[in-house]
Amino acid sequence: MSISGPLGMRTSVPTGTGGSIESRLAALERVFQVATDGSVFIKATSITVEAGTAIKVRAGTAFDIIASSQVNIKASGQLTIQAAGSTNIKGAMLLLNGGGFPVARVGDTVLNSKIVSGDPTVMA
Numbered sequence: 001m002s003i004s005g006p007l008g009m010r011t012s013v014p015t016g017t018g019g020s021i022e023s024r025l026a027a028l029e030r031v032f033q034v035a036t037d038g039s040v041f042i043k044a045t046s047i048t049v050e051a052g053t054a055i056k057v058r059a060g061t062a063f064d065i066i067a068s069s070q071v072n073i074k075a076s077g078q079l080t081i082q083a084a085g086s087t088n089i090k091g092a093m094l095l096l097n098g099g100g101f102p103v104a105r106v107g108d109t110v111l112n113s114k115i116v117s118g119d120p121t122v123m124a
Contacts, residue, residue, distance in 0.1 A: 092121070099123030 033041040049055060057063065065071055073079070081087065096103070102118030109116040 094122045096122070096124040 031042060031044050033043070035041070093099070100123055102115050102120055103122040103124050104110060104115040104118045108118050
């Protein structure tokens with residue numbers, strides 16, 4: 001069976017495996033919703049995006065990552081965070097390389113190579 005795709009291109013759709021095309025389409029429509037303004041909404045228990053070489057996400061004005069408990073960003077090599085404007089990092093406590101010792105500010109007391117009055121919420 002074949003159906004018309006974008007720009008009139010024909011796409012072959014296998015039949016007889018995994019249910020009817022109608023049931024597979026209904027399953028996709030429960031996950032993907034397209035609004036009249038072109039916005040796409042994806043609702044699923046879990047989503048994995050995997051590519052052999054690269055993934056790029058580009059937003060015209062804003063890009064938000066929101067999680068109810070935890071966000072992890074990991075790189076096996078170099079990680080770069082860059083902004084043309086100011087960079088604001090917020091948290092109840094900021095740990096650099098795991099933290100452990102307060103970071104000194106201009107005017108803080110240092111005694112015997114130890115920071116005595118550093119910032120208690122920024123640890124390095």
